[in-house]
Amino acid sequence: MGAAAAIESFAHWSSQGDTWRDRPVLVLEHAALMRRLLTGALKNAGARTIITAGSEAEAKTIIASDMPGMVVADWRADQTDHRQALSLVKSVRTSDNLAIRDVPIVLTGQYTSRTDIERARDSGASEFLKKPLSTGDFLKRIEYAAVPRLFIKKTRYAGPDRRRKPRDGRDPAFKRKIDVQEGLVDSLTAARNACVALAHEVARDGCQHARRVAISLNRYLGAVREFGPTENEIVEMHRAALVQLEQARDANDAIRISVVQGLEDVVKMRLSRL
Structure with missing residues (x-):
């Protein structure tokens, strides 16, 4: 769980005393x-400076060259598949350039669902607005996005810290390392x-291979009676398998099946030793 997580300081333009207004603002919107x-x-x-882009490819080039202080983009832009639609966000969040990686990204979308919003959040978007939108709401979200947040880098997530409010009794079940540390x-x-x-997350995309990974992890954690380094290793193996499946989504099915089958074989062997 916590072994693969690295929380790094937020290191974009605000650390130099600038605001988002002082840097170029990139707008990707076809309408x-x-x-x-x-x-x-x-x-x-x-x-002060606003740059418009006509496609995600152009937007990526502009981000790399101009290092904007804010990105505002239609979440689907020129894409129809939701995976491809979020490629801009993912490419920014996985960049080796810290100034690019940390840029606030505000997505807008007309035809959205709760699932779409969750996908955008889990890809590293800073804010999400549903169209039609008012000028007041838009600027409010811009200011929210500009507030410096820690950058989180994990096996399956890279982006601004999604936690903004103190946890209370209505929140989801405790599941983070900090929850354990606080007893x-x-x-x-x-x-x-x-x-x-995790099972809820992978179910959103309907990928049967990813669902098998979640089932495998649930089977393992349901059998063990304590959680230590060995168990954490198995958890990270499952997370890594999901990353492999994502990276191989356009590969032939045999490759994806081999990833899941190999993981299930490891779990079967580990369970036999309990």
Whole structure:
């Protein structure tokens, strides 16, 4: 669980005393009316330089060369598949350039669902607005996105810290390392709670191979009676398998099956030793 997590200091333009208004703002929006609305609102809010892009490919080039202080993009842009639609966010969050990696990204979308919003959040988006949007709400979200947050880098997530509010009794089950450290939950229960959340996440995409990974992890955690380095190693193996499946999503099915089968064989062997 916590072994693969690295929390790093937020290191974008704000560390140099700048604000998002002092850096170029990139807008990726195909609809002319919406593009004028967004750029007009940004200018009125004090943005000094606004750059528009016509495609995700162009946006990626602009981000690499101009290192904007804010990115505002239609979440689907020129893509129809939700995986490809979030490729801009993912490419930014996995960049080796810290100034690029940390840039706040505000996504907008007209036809969205709770699942779409969760996908955007889990890809590393800073804020998400549903169209049609008001100028006031838009600028409010821009300011929220600009607030410096820790950058989280884990096996399956890279982006700003998604935790903003103190945990209370209505929150999801305790599942984080900090919950264990504060004595709110034991390590094994936290791991099992995290597994339930993982199963929910992979179910959103409907990938049967990813579901098998979640089932495999649940089977293992349901059999063990304590959680230590050995158990954490198995958890990270499952997370790594999900990353492999994501990277091989366009490969032939035999490759993806081999990833899952290999993982299930390891779990079977480990369970035989209990």
